[in-house]
Amino acid sequence: MRKVFLIISREYLSRVQKKSFLIMTFLVPTLLIAMYAIIFLIFVKGDNEVQQVKVLDKSGIFNNHFKNQKNLNFTYIDYALVIAKKNLNQHKESFLLYIDANYAKNGNIQILSQKKPGLNLITDIENQMQTILQTQRLLAAGIDTAVLNQAEAQFSITAKQISEEGEKDTSIGATAIIGFVTSFLIYMALFIYGAQVMRGVIEEKSNRIIEVIVSSVKPFQLMLGKILGIGAVGLTQFLLWIILSTSLTSAASFVLVTDGGNIKDKIAQKSVTTNGDNKVNELPNNPINNVMKAIDTLDFVYIISCFLFYFIGGYLIYSALFAAVGSAVDNETETQQFMLPITLPLIFTFIIGMNVIINNPDSSLAFWLSIIPFTSPIAMMIRIPFGVPNCQLALSVVLLVAGFVFTTWVASRIYRVGILMYGKKVSYKELVKWFFY
Template identity: 45%
Template sequence: MSKIWLIAQREYLTRVRKKSFVIMSLIGPLLTAALFAVPILIATLSDNGKVVAVADAGGLFTDRLPEAKDDISFTRVSADLTAAKAEFKKAKYDALLYVPKLDVTNPTGFQVFSRKGLGLSLENDIRRSVNKAIENQRLRAAGIDRAVLDNLKVDVDLQTVSLSDEGEKSSSTGISTGVAYFFGFLIYIFIFIYGVQIMRGVMEEKTNRIVEVVISSVKPFQLMMGKVLGIAGVGFTQLALWVLLSFGISSVMAGSVSPDKVVAERASRTTAVAGATTPAQKEAQKENIAAKFSQALHSADLNMPLLAACFLFYFLGGYLFYGALFGAIGSAVDSETDTQQFMMPVTMPLVLTFVVSQAVLTTNPNGQVAVWMSMIPFTSPIAMMMRLPFGGVPMWQLAVSMVLLIAGFLGTIWLAGRIYRVGILMYGKKVSYGELSKWLFYKG
């Protein structure tokens, strides 16, 4: 154990002292925030408001044009298509909608002209506006008032409650899904990042022939175990720094906004909502969405201590399980190009879990597929963390999953050690799966 500890300490200190580790630890939370914020910001900046010219030859919009929205507005041009095209080119509108003479029972012949292709969002907005106008004419012909029909529609505020033997607890499916994806994504990305580090570290020592000197003092199994544990410590250190920095950044941002000021601004905007301009209405809607999200976050009665403890366990267990396999791959090959044939079977369960999570794990977290995937060590680190935020996971399933993951780690360490002891000193030979199977049964 002392030799394993020395190797782990060396691996840990070597990586923690690197400038790249310090830089990534500091800017990691900012990059994570940018990963979610930049696409929204780009979509907001690129959405400057589209203007659609309408050539209404069929009289579909005789009474009025479709209502303008934040991202699209309509203007009327000549009903003659030739004149409308000329005006469209001259005025540089974003799109030209031509409404032919039509029968509302069988509306056909609509055309949309654009200069460089029509975006999907703009096309859908135009289609919805045309569909609504045709629906209004059909309702009018049937003697039905559109306002009465709209008043019949209801948006129910549905509160979800988890009922179990422990009692009633408030829950939020949206918040639970977000937390599940967050934990699952962290485990997924850290296994890949630090598992590949183990593989490259083993390959580097093997190609530099350093390992020939090292294994004269330690056994190959001890060397691999020390590498796995040392790099695991690096991963935990970086994760802890990211959590602390993220908490500090969020606290500063929350403290910079006074609650009284937010309430006062919200009240002033509410009183002026009737005559407010479009930007003011947009800000009021954003604050309303933020308030609903905050309320949902508080109403989602998540067992955070259990989630945190299980996350640490599955984070470490999943890393150790896959880290041993990555180390075995690194010892079996001589170059990174040779790792591809062995990487696919190892990484496929992780990718499969993420693919299945969208269709099964978050939609039916207590179904048979979810239960079995949370038991199998290859998929349990992500699958179980996908299930836990939704609640309802029996303690016996959680215990069995943890025991199987520990057993799986011990099994992969044993298998990887058998491969490691042979492959670490083998150079210049292309290794196949058949060759690896022989290494497992070599004596000595």
């Protein structure tokens, strides 16, 4: 045990003292904050471009009924189509919406412009026209506008989750983001630190120091020491990132709030200035509030401890496999053929996770992926923010522990033979043979 500890401390210290470790430690949170800031700026400032739509309504039904939106501004004209078209040539940025007098029969509604209209623009206009028509028809049927306004329900769905502690506000968006980010981090970490283990093994093998070392310690002790040492580097990095980014974000949001006045005010002002009609923006929840609220409802201690557990478990499984691969080859270029079966379950889970699990976290596919040890570190992390039954979590944890004990055992049998083999192109058959030595 003393020797394993010695190896751990060498592996750990030799990496933590590197310049690249320091750079990574500070660079990543800085980039994260920068990304956060950019998203924030886009959110607050919004899409500055307001598109001008000139409405030429020959039917007279839609005149003065379009509502201005954040990025849409309607004006009404009454020229002949030819003149309007000519004008359009001078105002390159604006759109001309032409509604024929007989549009209901011949369906002649056109949007004319020099640049191509976006899909959003057309959908927005179509939606508005539909609403206007409905209102017109209701009025024609004798229903009062005041009654109509009352009847028009303005709402957005608030998702509430019923649990033992009572109802909780949830936001699918924020939950999905947390699941995405944590599983993505695990996915990246397994690759980065697994590859480091592999490279470390190859380095010892190609430096030929391996024979000196294994004449002092058992190959298993060396492999274990290397895996745990590099794992500790990964944990240190994550902890530093968590500490740095939380302190940086809180500092940043503090500066933003005090510097720029109240953010909510700012957003409100923005909507007032860009919208003639306030009503459109009077949604009960604005998006930022939603996210903030949702983040408040998530149990971060629970998520972070799950994250650390699944990182460690997944790392132990995959780094043992990476170590076995490293032991089987003479240099890094030869690793390709063995890498695929290792990386495939990771990539597969990640892609499935981002598309299926995130949309349906309780499906049976999601269940199985979050139980199988090779896929559970990623799959389970996506599900955890949505809430996972304790018995499933326990099963997954037990299987993950069993999984890494098993893979470490298998890997160490290949490793102990592989590290002393030089100059041999190794096949899978060979690996199986080594295992049974």
